[in-house]
Amino acid sequence: MRVEVTKRAQREVNRLGRWWLENRDKAPELFEEELSAAYFQKWLS
Secondary structure: OOOOOHHHHHHHHHHHHHHHHHHOOOOHHHHHHHHHHHHHHHHHH
């Protein structure tokens, strides 16, 4: 299944990802992991 993300949504993901990296130094990879898990969960449902 292919998932398409709007340009607006991609900008938000990028913005939030940058914020996360700048402000969550104890778990910098968590944002990306959670986003990936959400995509996979959507595909499985």
